[in-house]
Amino acid sequence: MARTNVTMAPTIPTGRDLRLDLFRGLALWFIFLDHIPSNIVAWITIRNYGFSDATEIFIFVSGFTAAFVYGRAMSDYGFVVSSARILKRAWQIYVAHIFLFVIYMGQIAYVARGFQNPLYAEEMNILEFLQQPDVTLVQALLLKFKPVNMDVLPLYIVLMACFPPVLWLLLRRPTLALALSGLLYALTWEFGWNLPAYPSGTWYFNPFAWQLLFVFGAWCALGGAERLKWLLRSRITLSIAVAYLVIAFLITLTWHIPRLAPLVPRWLAEQIYPIDKTNLDVLRFAHFLALATITVYFVPRDWGPLRSRWLQPAILCGQNSLEIFCLGVFLAFAAHFAKVEISPGIPMQILVSVLGILIMIAVAWLLSWYKDATARRTGRPVDQAAKPSLGGEA
Incomplete structure (x- = not known):
């Protein structure tokens, strides 16, 4: 066992990468x-x-953070203890x-x-x-029924619940673990695997496909x-990378300006x-x-502005991602309600967007203050860079 720990220890990062918190915080704002x-x-x-x-961005960073938090636990305490911690999360x-x-x-029923x-x-x-309501509530408990904007957390629950054996393999045979993840992704596309949803259809975020991004984040x-x-x-x-982003931008531009659509060759x-979001299209x-x-090229780990x-507002939101994500779901519907019942105009759109992000920042600051x-009070060291988030423990 001691030999295994010596082998694994160098692969596990020792400090929190604030870039992850920054971009997860920005992702939370963008999702909202x-x-x-x-x-x-x-x-x-x-x-x-x-x-x-x-x-x-959200799923990759979550996989990265989960490996960062629980990789050390599995290295130090073994599979059983670390698996219990992962399943607890x-x-x-x-x-x-x-x-x-x-x-x-x-909230929705009351407003309606x-x-x-x-x-x-x-x-x-x-x-x-x-x-x-009785049948639907049971289906919701089984993660089959999901209202609009509530698809991400069920995906993350499944990914975390299946993470212990994946993490074990990543620590010992990382290339094999990533290859098996890629194989599952390919088989999902080949055979159309997905989980059933209620009352019909399948999951909007197919966990058999999106696991590739999560595992890739953990592998990194x-x-x-x-x-x-x-x-x-x-x-x-x-x-x-730049060329691909430019081409993707030009193609995306044709979606917003229909008269440009003929510029995309028919064969292409x-x-x-x-471009399938449900199954995490290759593109x-x-x-x-x-x-x-x-990002990695221009924003190093020791980038001063971090x-x-x-x-700090985006970083704080990223460090309290579970609470801020849940809050964002409520705020998005509240913003939609304000637009419908008060005014759909651009000033209202800007107001509810800015106000919503400010509320998210304020709640993140309060949560961080409380944790500090x-x-x-308990005598534990306060380390802002090592604070847990959606991928770690509360």
């Missing part, structure tokens, strides 16, 4: 903005300029999801009934719940990023469409990799 229908402020998010969106996220579901349903507008229930996909955390450093620092790699359109995965390559006060105060 994208969840507000017909929101002009959402044009600042990445989904309008390429094939991927904030979900890819999966249970905590599950409980948070159920609380979010119940309160979210109450109070303002005599049944379209809210239809838009948020809760008609089945209003008609058969456990030494993969270090092994790829030579490739990520190459100007050739950077040029390829037949090859790339549809989406490649787009994320291109973004990550440019310690500046201007980036609790740590001081």
Whole structure:
């Protein structure tokens, strides 16, 4: 056992990478903005300029953080203890999801009934719940029934629940673990595997496909990023990444300006469409990799602005990601409600977007303050860089 620990220890990072918190915080903001229908402020998010969106960032960082937190535990305490900790965290996220579901349903039902507008229930996909609350609640507990904007947490619960054996293999045979993840991804595309949803269809985020991004993030955390450093620092790699992002942007531009659509050659359109989000299309995965390559190239781990006060709001949100994600779901519907009942105009869109992000920042600051105060009272060291988040323990 001692020999195994010596072998694994160098692959496990020893300090928190603030870039992960920064970009997960930004991803949370982008998800919130994208969840507000017909929101002009959402044009600042990445989904309008390429094939991927904030979900890819969120899942990759979550996989990276999970490996960072639990890799050391599995190395030090073994498979059983670390697996128990991982499953405990999966249970905590599950409980948070159920609380979010119940309160979210109450929020939508109250607004729909109070303002005599049944379209809210239809838009948020809760008609089945209003008609058969007993059956639907059971299906929600089984993670089969998910209202609009509540698909990410069930995906993460499944990924975390299945993570112990994956982490065990990553620590011992990282290349094999990543290869098996890629094989599962390929078989999912070949045979159409997915989990059933209620009342019909399948999961919007197919866990058999999205596990590839999660496992890739964990692989990078456990030494993969270090092994790829030579490739990520190459100007050739950077040029390829930039070229891919430019091509993706030009193709995406044709979606927003229909008259430009004929500029995409028919043979190319037949090859790339549809760009499937449910099954993590290869083009989406490649787009994320291109973004990550440019980020790593220009934003090193010791990048000075990471310690500046201007980036602290996003970092704080990233360090309290579970709570901020849940809050963002409520705020997105509240913003939608304000647009429908008060004004759909651009000023209202800007107001609800800015106000929502400010509320997210304020709650993240309060949560961080509480954690720091609790740590001081209990005599534990306060380390902002090592604070847990969605991938770690509460």
